[in-house]
Amino acid sequence: MSIELHHIAKHFGATQALEPIDLNIHDGExxxxxxxxxxxxxxLLRIIAGLESADRSPTPGKILFGERxxxxxxxxxxxxxxxxxxxxxxxxxSVFDNVAFGLTVMPRKDRPSKGEIRARVFRLxxxxxxxxxxxRLPAQLSxxxxxxxxxxxxxxxxxxxxxxxxxxxxLDAKVRQDLRRWLRRLHEELGFTSVFVTHDQEExxxxxxxxxxxxxxxxxxxxxxxxxxxxxxNRFVFExxxxxxxxxxxxxxxxxxxxxxxxxxxxxxxxxxxxxxxHEVRLAETFEPGVHLPMTITAFSLVGAEVRVELExxxxxxxxxxxxxxxxxxxxxxxxGQRLYAHPRRWHRFKxxxxxxxxxx
Amino acid sequence: MRRVGDAPAVRGLLILAAVLLSALFLxxxxxxxxxxxxxxxxxVFWENVSNVYTLHAIGLTLxxxxxxxxxxxxxxxxxxxxxxxxxxxxxxxxxxxxDIPFAVSPVVAGLVYLLxxxxxxxxxxxxxxxxxxLMFAWPGILMVTIFVTCPFVxxxxxxxxxxxxxxxxxxxxxxxxxxxTVFRRVTLPNIKWALLYGVILTNARAVGExxxxxxxxGAIRGQTNTLPLHLxxxxxxxxxxxxxxxxxLLALIALLTLATKAAxxxxxxxxxxxx
Amino acid sequence: xxSLSFRQSGSARVLxxxxxxxxxSVLFIxxxxxxxxxxxxxxxxxxxxxxxxxxxxxxxxxxxxxxxxxxxxxAALINAAFGLLLAWVLVRYxxxxxxxxxxxxxxxxxxxxxxxxxxxxTLYASNGWMGRLLEPLGFQVAYTWVGIALAMAFTSIPFVxxxxxxxxxxxxxxxxxxxxxxxxxxxxxFRRVIMPHLWPALxxxxxxxxxxxxxxxxxxxxxAGNMPYxxxxxxxxxxxxLQEYDYAGASAIASVVLFxxxxxxxxxxxxxxxxxxxxxxxxx
Numbered sequence: 025m026s027i028e029l030h031h032i033a034k035h036f037g038a039t040q041a042l043e044p045i046d047l048n049i050h051d052g053e054x055x056x057x058x059x060x061x062x063x064x065x066x067x068l069l070r071i072i073a074g075l076e077s078a079d080r081s082p083t084p085g086k087i088l089f090g091e092r093x094x095x096x097x098x099x100x101x102x103x104x105x106x107x108x109x110x111x112x113x114x115x116x117x118s119v120f121d122n123v124a125f126g127l128t129v130m131p132r133k134d135r136p137s138k139g140e141i142r143a144r145v146f147r148l149x150x151x152x153x154x155x156x157x158x159x160r161l162p163a164q165l166s167x168x169x170x171x172x173x174x175x176x177x178x179x180x181x182x183x184x185x186x187x188x189x190x191x192x193x194x195l196d197a198k199v200r201q202d203l204r205r206w207l208r209r210l211h212e213e214l215g216f217t218s219v220f221v222t223h224d225q226e227e228x229x230x231x232x233x234x235x236x237x238x239x240x241x242x243x244x245x246x247x248x249x250x251x252x253x254x255x256x257x258n259r260f261v262f263e264x265x266x267x268x269x270x271x272x273x274x275x276x277x278x279x280x281x282x283x284x285x286x287x288x289x290x291x292x293x294x295x296x297x298x299x300x301x302x303h304e305v306r307l308a309e310t311f312e313p314g315v316h317l318p319m320t321i322t323a324f325s326l327v328g329a330e331v332r333v334e335l336e337x338x339x340x341x342x343x344x345x346x347x348x349x350x351x352x353x354x355x356x357x358x359x360x361g362q363r364l365y366a367h368p369r370r371w372h373r374f375k376x377x378x379x380x381x382x383x384x385x
Numbered sequence: 386m387r388r389v390g391d392a393p394a395v396r397g398l399l400i401l402a403a404v405l406l407s408a409l410f411l412x413x414x415x416x417x418x419x420x421x422x423x424x425x426x427x428x429v430f431w432e433n434v435s436n437v438y439t440l441h442a443i444g445l446t447l448x449x450x451x452x453x454x455x456x457x458x459x460x461x462x463x464x465x466x467x468x469x470x471x472x473x474x475x476x477x478x479x480x481x482x483x484d485i486p487f488a489v490s491p492v493v494a495g496l497v498y499l500l501x502x503x504x505x506x507x508x509x510x511x512x513x514x515x516x517x518x519l520m521f522a523w524p525g526i527l528m529v530t531i532f533v534t535c536p537f538v539x540x541x542x543x544x545x546x547x548x549x550x551x552x553x554x555x556x557x558x559x560x561x562x563x564x565x566t567v568f569r570r571v572t573l574p575n576i577k578w579a580l581l582y583g584v585i586l587t588n589a590r591a592v593g594e595x596x597x598x599x600x601x602x603g604a605i606r607g608q609t610n611t612l613p614l615h616l617x618x619x620x621x622x623x624x625x626x627x628x629x630x631x632x633x634l635l636a637l638i639a640l641l642t643l644a645t646k647a648a649x650x651x652x653x654x655x656x657x658x659x660x
Numbered sequence: 661x662x663s664l665s666f667r668q669s670g671s672a673r674v675l676x677x678x679x680x681x682x683x684x685s686v687l688f689i690x691x692x693x694x695x696x697x698x699x700x701x702x703x704x705x706x707x708x709x710x711x712x713x714x715x716x717x718x719x720x721x722x723x724x725x726x727x728x729x730x731x732x733x734x735a736a737l738i739n740a741a742f743g744l745l746l747a748w749v750l751v752r753y754x755x756x757x758x759x760x761x762x763x764x765x766x767x768x769x770x771x772x773x774x775x776x777x778x779x780x781x782t783l784y785a786s787n788g789w790m791g792r793l794l795e796p797l798g799f800q801v802a803y804t805w806v807g808i809a810l811a812m813a814f815t816s817i818p819f820v821x822x823x824x825x826x827x828x829x830x831x832x833x834x835x836x837x838x839x840x841x842x843x844x845x846x847x848x849x850f851r852r853v854i855m856p857h858l859w860p861a862l863x864x865x866x867x868x869x870x871x872x873x874x875x876x877x878x879x880x881x882x883x884a885g886n887m888p889y890x891x892x893x894x895x896x897x898x899x900x901x902l903q904e905y906d907y908a909g910a911s912a913i914a915s916v917v918l919f920x921x922x923x924x925x926x927x928x929x930x931x932x933x934x935x936x937x938x939x940x941x942x943x944x
Contacts, residue, residue, distance in 0.1 A: 073841060110832070112832065112835055114839075125839070129845070177838075178841075
């Protein structure tokens with residue numbers, strides 16, 4: 025079922041949590057709401073769920089599920105499934121009773137028979153691989169298992185949309201990975217429309233069909249993960265989606281100067297700030313005419329597919345981070361205190377919030 | 386945010402019911418005390434309060450409270466320190482034992498003291514040989530008052546000290562502080578408000594204890610009559626205004642207790658908000 | 661004392677004062693709480709089992725048990741309902757005067773029982789503010805069994821409110837939200853999701869209120885009327901025996917009251933412990 029938001033805004037007292045927002049989520053889509061804390065992502069999710077109500081003045085907003093206007097529909101009648109960060113399982117009920125809850129509270133005329141409820145709950149428990157835990161209490165399960173119960177419970181009522189509030193936020197890294205993959209597969213199998221909130225960019229990019237990047241109660245960009253990474257609309261999105269190195273200086277006659285560092289750029293005269301991803305920094309033992317960025321290695325970490333190298337220079341405000349291949353690491357014989365030269369493969373610039381990226385060298 | 390029961394009609398109805406019932410059940414008696422005390426005018430109230438027997442009862446009551454508080458304070462702090470700072474076999478039993486005074490009827494409390502320290506009891510009999518009489522005298526009143534009030538300080542401190550944990554004190558010890566210094570400079574600042582509230586509660590109960598005291602006091606006017614016993618006598622003598630004058634004094638202490646609690650609570654929530 | 665603190669449970673205690681605090685606590689509990697109770701046993705030892713039995717099963721005494729237990733049960737049930745309502749309203753709603761209402765809840769603990777006693781007796785006597793309203797309607801409160809229950813209810817209100825309140829405060833909003841998002845109406849959510857969390861506290865608070873009511877004396881005797889077989893409570897029976905210098909009789913009846921209260925207190929503690937363990941997977 026598609027979700028349409030028109031002009032949804034929210035104030036808590038005098039503070040504005042959400043600026044008026046318009047957003048369309050397509051039927052069957054898996055959308056991530058991504059942003060730092062305080063960006064309004066959770067508020068937006070809770071408004072979609074009906075757990076918060078959007079401002080009615082100055083202009084009332086509108087929420088549509090498909091053709092159905094749910095703006096003023098109470099959360100209990102909205103037909104949503106909601107998964108909470110801390111699971112919010114009913115701790116006095118067994119796993120079975122938790123999952124069955126939504127079915128057993130239906131009005132008598134719509135309520136399935138006992139046998140049917142039982143069959144449905146076990147089908148869901150099988151799906152979340154917890155059929156052997158039906159009689160356990162939530163306290164007897166691990167965090168990951170509890171979150172799977174919570175998911176089965178939300179799905180039991182066959183909601184129109186599934187909403188997840190930082191569903192993996194309280195779990196450790198390994199469990200998180202597994203659950204993420206599993207949720208993606210589940211989504212593809214069942215094809216429900218779902219919206220989830222996360223502050224973890226990796227999670228958002230890995231899981232979502234489209235990502236909504238938010239900050240300060242505003243939507244900064246809505247795009248596919250790939251488009252988002254390749255073509256960030258503004259500096260906030262660029263900085264939020266990964267590590268960033270800054271290069272500040274003054275451009276004169278096509279050369280950016282900063283202390284004894286120099287870089288040839290195709291830019292008009294004036295103060296500039298360039299941004300680079302760690303993988304866009306190449307390290308070499310020599311400099312080239314027009315590219316003179318001397319740096320000292322202060323630390324490195326070998327963990328992972330690439331080596332992360334930390335760099336400092338007296339002309340830099342904050343240290344840089346570069347990722348180099350293990351083969352380069354060995355070739356350059358990288359060690360602490362070593363002096364090398366950085367060669368940008370590519371850089372980005374968001375002056376006046378207009379996107380400009382240099383051509384890759 | 387939506388929560389269960391936040392529909393305006395439900396909300397309004399429940400608040401109304403709570404307020405009305407509380408007013409009828411709790412506020413009305415409070416108002417009645419002062420209304421009765423002042424029913425014959427302020428002068429009569431004043432005469433009743435400044436009556437020599439009333440003054441003596443007030444004096445004795447305050448003296449008993451004043452002596453009870455330090456005893457309960459030392460015991461409460463020692464027990465709270467013991468059960469929250471150490472683990473040892475019997476810890477839970479100690480914690481259960483201090484609830485005895487809450488469960489025991491005050492009359493039974495008075496009785497057991499009378500049996501032991503009265504002239505027929507083995508300790509009382511022994512002391513009687515030295516012409517020492519504890520029962521039907523102020524020491525007896527003090528003893529039963531300590532019995533009924535001793536859990537209050539400990540009960541206020543234990544949950545708080547449990548929640549605070551031992552880390553700060555352990556840090557102080559690693560920095561070389563002595564035992565007394567650890568308590569005075571690290572523990573005490575953290576528990577002082579709970580301690581104060583415990584004292585206030587102890588005081589309220591000490592001043593107002595009736596059942597236990599009436600068993601051991603003998604209630605001799607001008608000698609072993611505490612304020613609650615005094616007001617009982619006046620009430621039985623059909624001197625309602627006199628009885629309620631004393632009652633009003635005790636009710637004022639109760640109001641002071643409630644006000645202190647409210648103030649301490651507000652202070653605590655404000656501090657939480659800052660942290 | 662120092663050497664003791666190092667020997668305990670095989671490892672050195674980091675914090676000081678174990679010996680001192682243990683000494684004070686054990687000495688105090690022994691002298692103030694336990695020793696006097698031995699006096700009661702001493703007195704009871706002078707009675708044969710038959711004598712004991714005949715004292716505690718005498719008609720007037722048995723009638724006092726019935727009055728006390730019945731009134732205390734009614735008072736506890738009233739307080740369960742009233743306390744739950746008050747705890748709910750104080751935790752879940754904001755309204756002017758809330759802090760005053762909250763403070764007022766502690767009044768019965770702060771107010772001396774004798775003061776409560778004469779006040780309730782005066783209020784509900786036939787010429788009192790409440791009595792004047794109720795008596796024409798056929799409700800006689802003062803000097804009846806109803807008055808006893810009322811006085812018991814008054815003195816034990818804070819137990820239920822103050823045990824349920826913190827539990828309700830700690831109940832996360834997500835529990836409400838989860839129930840509602842699954843389609844539960846307020847009534848169903850309250851009954852099936854919120855109440856199960858409150859049960860332990862509600863039962864504990866009600867149990868404590870009941871135990872307190874069983875022993876209450878000062879608040880009751882003024883309003884009870886103290887008619888033998890009708891409105892005499894057990895605590896008063898002990899008092900009456902004492903005034904007759906019948907120490908053995910007083911002790912026998914007192915022992916019944918004492919063991920009933922202690923057994924109830926123990927039962928409440930055990931039950932509560934088991935409930936908490938079950939819900940928290942055995943680690944608390």
